[in-house]
Amino acid sequence: MEKKPASTQPLERATSHHPFVPGALVIVALCNPREKFWGMVLGLVPEGLSLSGAELASFEDLAVMVKEGEPFTPAVVFFPMHRIERVELDLPDGNLPSLSQRFFAKTGLEPAAALSPGEGGSAGRSSADSKSEGSSSAVKERA
Numbered sequence: 001m002e003k004k005p006a007s008t009q010p011l012e013r014a015t016s017h018h019p020f021v022p023g024a025l026v027i028v029a030l031c032n033p034r035e036k037f038w039g040m041v042l043g044l045v046p047e048g049l050s051l052s053g054a055e056l057a058s059f060e061d062l063a064v065m066v067k068e069g070e071p072f073t074p075a076v077v078f079f080p081m082h083r084i085e086r087v088e089l090d091l092p093d094g095n096l097p098s099l100s101q102r103f104f105a106k107t108g109l110e111p112a113a114a115l116s117p118g119e120g121g122s123a124g125r126s127s128a129d130s131k132s133e134g135s136s137s138a139v140k141e142r143a
Contacts (some may be wrong), residue, residue: 001039020044025090025100025111027056028085038090038099039074040115048080049087059099066114074115107134 018028020041028037028051039053052074054062066072090098100111107114 006132019089020049020087023112025115026051026100027088028079028084029088030079030087031085032083037079039078040112042076042117046081048078049084050076050078052076052117056099059103063103066103066107066109072114074117076117080143 022041024041024045026039026041026048028039030037036056037051038056038059039051042050043053044050054075064080065084090100092098092101097105101110103109103114
């Protein structure tokens with residue numbers, strides 16, 4: 001049995017009978033106030049949608065920030081159903097790549113890894129970078 005890349009597994013689950021399962025990458029259109037959010041579904045219940053992600057308006061800035069190795073912590077949010085206008089899977093449209101594909105192309109980082117709560121804080125940085133940064137800031141505080 002052939003093992004598939006991790007990036008396709010949530011998509012396969014998401015395109016089955018129940019498309020909006022935890023781990024699915026989505027774009028959410030909201031009202032009052034009007035905004036759009038890109039992220040990974042954490043949970044969907046009758047009361048609303050839990051998501052880990054970022055506002056769509058800051059997507060390009062986010063990709064640049066992650067590419068440059070700056071720390072990034074995804075927003076973990078809950079949107080009540082009365083605010084949700086539409087939820088769509090983040091899929092390519094013809095020749096246009098999905099936001100997830102664009103994020104990966106710009107950063108080299110799997111969106112699911114960057115958007116996982118607790119994982120994104122050091123997105124784009126190795127653990128060695130995080131450790132050395134932490135020790136250098138401790139030295140600065142002592143000085």
